[in-house]
Amino acid sequence: MKGLINVIRSSGLSTISNSLNKDEEITSEKKEEVDNVLPLFEGAAETGKIKRKSLKNWLGNLYLERKSLAHSLNDTKTAKEDLIVSVIVLIVDIIVCLLLMGFLTTQILVILSSQLLLAVFLFGNTAKTVFEAIIFVYLMHPFDVGDHVVVDGVQMTVEEMNILTTIFLRYDNEKILYPNSVLSTKPISNFDRxxxxxxxxxxxxxxxxxxxxxxxxxxxxKTYLESKPQHWRPGHDLVVKEIENVNKMKMALIFTHTINFQNYGVRNSRRSELILELKKLFEELGIKYDQLQPQEVHLRYVGSAPPALQP
Structure with a gap:
């Protein structure tokens, strides 16, 4: 990051320029540093130039990641503070009760035991829920704020984490609240991790x-995928899945993104481009599928001869 900032500051990039040239502007950095930085920008590894649009997209993604990290740290800090305050309040309550009732006499122990049994009876499930939530938040910790996850088959973004609950934002911006004790029993897919x-x-x-x-x-x-190494990883597969109804052959193109699906908008955009490219290839190669195939029809008259037409 520091090296990149130094490159931009010392490059003399004007408002008219659309790119940083590796050989002209990037001269104060070591070759190894430049080679490590260029793949971070779309198309820069192949051309040796960082386009203004690529730099803007990279900075935008960096800001979003930083924002998510800040929210995550803030929620974790808030959860820890809530836990500490709850423990302190509980200890103070116990001390006050002991001071009011005397100090650990036999009678007090009997009273405390009875009160403890009553508390277990009244708040046993609550204590169990709180304990499970604490284990989920601090030990399991399956996601952070800003992560894109799938719970119960629904894709959502983690918006807020507390000790007892987590708030998710669904794709249509509907907020969904889950108790952490319930989440601890569910399988959770995390795209960010x-x-x-x-x-x-x-x-x-x-x-x-x-x-x-x-x-x-x-x-x-293959030619198309290899022409966009910033979008697709090397290695893909075009497979025939099955032949259906004698006239339809089902196929599938399997490929690997250079990203995970945390940024779902980028994933959908790249996938749409690939689908349109497939459509173009189908048209150029004359590959198609006609759902209604021409069938031979044989007609035969059964019955008595029709009456002759009168002039």
């Missing part, structure tokens, strides 16, 4: 499509 994620696109073609056309499609897809 996942590595680069795989994806797939399924489609169908005519079973009459030639092997040569399918090979050409594979080659064109």
């Amino acid at each position: 996942s590595p680069e994620m795989s994806d797939s696109i399924e489609f169908a073609v005519d079973v009459s499509t030639s092997i040569e056309s399918i090979k050409a499609l594979k080659a064109r897809i």
Whole structure:
């Protein structure tokens, strides 16, 4: 980060320039540092230039990550403060009770025991819930504020974490509150903590499509994916899943993003571009699927001969 700031400050980049040139402006940094920085910007590793748009996108993503981290640290601090205050209040209550009733006499012990049994009877479930929530927040800690998660099959963003509850923001901005004791019993998918994620696109073609056309499609897809290394990882697979109703062949393109799905908007945008590219390739190669296939129909008259027409 420090090296990047120094590059920008000392580059002399004007408001008219659209990129930083590795050979012209980036001259005060070591080659190893430049090689480590350039892959962070879209298209910079191939051209040796950092475009203004790529720099703006990178700074925007950096701001969002910093904001999420700040929210996470703030909520964690608040949860710890709440826990400390609760423990202190409980200790003060016990001390006050002991002072009011005397100091650990047999009679007091009997009273305390009876009160303790009563408290367990009244607040046993509450204490269990609080204990499970504390274990979930501080030991399990499956997510932070800003993480994109899936709970009960619903994709949501973590907005606020407390000791007893967590507030999520659904894709339509509806706020959903979950007790942490309930969350501790559910499987939770966390996109932010996942590595680069795989994806797939399924489609169908005519079973009459030639092997040569399918090979050409594979080659064109490979060329397209390799032309965008900032979007897709090397290695993909085009597989035939099954043949259905004799005339339909189901296929799937399996590929790997250079990101996880924490930034779901970027994932959807890249996936849409790939789908449009597939459509273009289908049109250029003449690959299609006709759901209604032409069928031969044989007509035969059964019954007596129709009456002759009168002139």
